[in-house]
Amino acid sequence: MREFMHYITNAFYGATGWNDDNTYKELNATARELIDFPIPRGLRLTLSSLATPNFATSYQLGSVGIVDGSISYLHSTVPLTHIAAQSDRISLPALLRSYRQLHDLASPKGSQRHPETEGVSIEVASQSSAAGIWSFGRNGSSLLYGRLYLPQSLLESLVVRRFTPALQVQLSAVSERSLRNGGTLLGLVQYDKGKYGVEGLASTDGGLLGIRGLYNFGGDCSPSATPPASPTSPVQSNGNTGPSGVERERIYGRFSAGGEVYYGTLNKSGGMSLGARFATLPAHSGTPLTATLTINPLMGNINATYAVLAKDYCSLATRMEFNVYSYESEWAVGMELWSNRRPAGFLLGALPSNQPEPDPEPPIKKERSFQAKMEWRLDDPEPEPEAPKTEATLAAAEDTEEYRGVLKARLDQNLRVGLLWEGRVKSLIFSLGTGVDLRKLGEPFRSLGLEVQYSS
Numbered sequence: 001m002r003e004f005m006h007y008i009t010n011a012f013y014g015a016t017g018w019n020d021d022n023t024y025k026e027l028n029a030t031a032r033e034l035i036d037f038p039i040p041r042g043l044r045l046t047l048s049s050l051a052t053p054n055f056a057t058s059y060q061l062g063s064v065g066i067v068d069g070s071i072s073y074l075h076s077t078v079p080l081t082h083i084a085a086q087s088d089r090i091s092l093p094a095l096l097r098s099y100r101q102l103h104d105l106a107s108p109k110g111s112q113r114h115p116e117t118e119g120v121s122i123e124v125a126s127q128s129s130a131a132g133i134w135s136f137g138r139n140g141s142s143l144l145y146g147r148l149y150l151p152q153s154l155l156e157s158l159v160v161r162r163f164t165p166a167l168q169v170q171l172s173a174v175s176e177r178s179l180r181n182g183g184t185l186l187g188l189v190q191y192d193k194g195k196y197g198v199e200g201l202a203s204t205d206g207g208l209l210g211i212r213g214l215y216n217f218g219g220d221c222s223p224s225a226t227p228p229a230s231p232t233s234p235v236q237s238n239g240n241t242g243p244s245g246v247e248r249e250r251i252y253g254r255f256s257a258g259g260e261v262y263y264g265t266l267n268k269s270g271g272m273s274l275g276a277r278f279a280t281l282p283a284h285s286g287t288p289l290t291a292t293l294t295i296n297p298l299m300g301n302i303n304a305t306y307a308v309l310a311k312d313y314c315s316l317a318t319r320m321e322f323n324v325y326s327y328e329s330e331w332a333v334g335m336e337l338w339s340n341r342r343p344a345g346f347l348l349g350a351l352p353s354n355q356p357e358p359d360p361e362p363p364i365k366k367e368r369s370f371q372a373k374m375e376w377r378l379d380d381p382e383p384e385p386e387a388p389k390t391e392a393t394l395a396a397a398e399d400t401e402e403y404r405g406v407l408k409a410r411l412d413q414n415l416r417v418g419l420l421w422e423g424r425v426k427s428l429i430f431s432l433g434t435g436v437d438l439r440k441l442g443e444p445f446r447s448l449g450l451e452v453q454y455s456s
Contacts, residue, residue, distance in 0.1 A: 004048035004455050005072050005145065007095055008056050011083045012076050016141045016162060021102060022197045023190065024212040024258040027275045030290045031305035033098035034317035035334035035410050039418055039433035040449030048455040050085035054078075064449075072147040087455040088427040092403050095429070096422050098336050099307060099315040101288050102254060102279045104220050105194040140164075152176065166193055180205070195221050201262070210262030219254035219281050253280040253289075271298055300325040313338035313403070332412040338403045415439050416446075429453045 013020055020026060042064035050056045058072040084090050143160040154176040161169045168190045175183035184205040191198045198213040256277045263270035275294035280286070288309040295302055300323050307317035315336040322329045405423025420433035431451040436444045 002095055003058070004046065004453060005056065005058050005074055005147075007090070008050065008074055008076075008080065008083075008085075009143065009145070011080050012078060012141075012143050012160070015076075015078045015080060015082060017165070018162070018168060019103070019105075019192060019194075021100060022105075022192055022194070022214060022216070023199060024197075024214045024260055024275065025199070027214070027256070027258065027277050027294065028292050028303070028305055030098070030100045030279075030307045031292065031317045031319050031334070033100070034307055034315060034336055034408075035319055035332050037098065037334075037408050037410070037418070037420060039420055039435055039447060040431055040451040041447050042449050044449070044451040046451070046453040048453065050080065050455070053081045056080075056085075066151075068150060068152070070147055070149045072145070074146075075144045077142045085455055086427070087429050087453060088424070090429070090455070092406070092422075092424060092429075093338070096406055097315075097338075098334075098408070099288070099290075099309050101309070102281060102290075104281060104283075105216070167191055206267050207265035208262055209265060210260060212258065212260030212262075214256050214258035216254055216256050219252060220283075221254060251280060251286065252284040253278055271296070273297075299323070330413055332410060334410040335408065337407045337409075338405075339407070340402065340404050427454060429455075 010020075021029065042062060044060065044062035046058060046060045048056065048058040054076050056074040056076075058074075059069070060072075061067070061069040140162040142162070143158070145158040147156050149155070154174070156174045157172065159171045163169065170188040170190065171185070172188075173183060173185045181204065184203060186203045186205075187201065189200045194216075196213065196215045199211065201210045201212075202208065256279075257275070259272065259274040261270070261272045273294055273296045275292065277290065277292040279290040280288045290305075290307045292305045293303070302322045302324065303319070304321075305317065305319045307315065309315050317334040319332045319334075320329070321331070405421060408418075408420040408422070410418040415438035417436040417438060418433070419436065420431065422429075422431045424430070429452070431453075432449075434448045435446040437446050438444065
């Protein structure tokens, strides 16, 4: 489950118009979140609060053999008044959905709404509206985050600073006595112009230096690009129309290609990778999909992923990995299934009834009252009785509500299964998961955990 602070950090990026998906490190984000979702271990409780529009806190207590926990604080110079912070009002798809659909780099209004955050009104502004976002302050926008883990006294921190609408700097640090030199520091300089994005990084761990970038083309990146006409709208005949003169559905998406190069100045070793991605855009009228291919020529690794949003309530992903030097291969599949039923109703389903419904009884004509006859008038109309709430009406009312939860599942080549149910009960957001090893049927359950979050 994504933590409350991760939700607030994404809200900061959305409020300042920063597109974190337009980076090389997020190339495989969709398949990664659908397949490699974390499964809780033991019992963990989290209490969070957006105390003011600029300040958030979070306290976590867990028990996995030993009692541990953490204390987190976050400060944003941008007021985060455009999101729902209460756990009973947060849109579950905004918090839990794994499929990440790309958003338009530019739009006529200068912003594009996240489909998965429709309920909380998080808007991602394009670069064309950066001047409006920049009005938050002449000195730019900043985010400060700190987290202290107990009892090991490990401290992590994050500082994000926007210097220009296209330039952002991030500094993250970890401090702990058992680490080399007492901790590590990682710096990122990010430059995003929409059509391309470049990142430079430096780390004290091994003296790592690197650069990575992503270039977009096709789809909305072309100056003359226009979204495809709706399949139901008439277009001029151009040889690509059906019998009724309607344009056939065609895939409308964006290609992205990039790479990274890094070198460790202390251990005198380096590496590189190349990657490409194709993803449909919101204007695509067909099924949203994302396909990626990454290659590490030095290590000989080839990684291919494919993810599809089959329905609004169902997402599927698959990943294949192969090493050309060792001939070793791995595969994994993942699924995400949303439901507006409670866990019991989702697992058991609705039991169909084969019995025919009885014919409605004919209405009985009621004679006028004596008082109405004396006054030469009709009786006053009686209030209609309230229809009893049957199972069918309750199920229909339940269907109109927001999604109550999501079932996530994965399977890999070693027959290891991961199951995770995430949802909401009253004002609590919970995550219940387990890991199963099908090769050891005598003791199949490898882990079991429950995580509960509450925010105000």
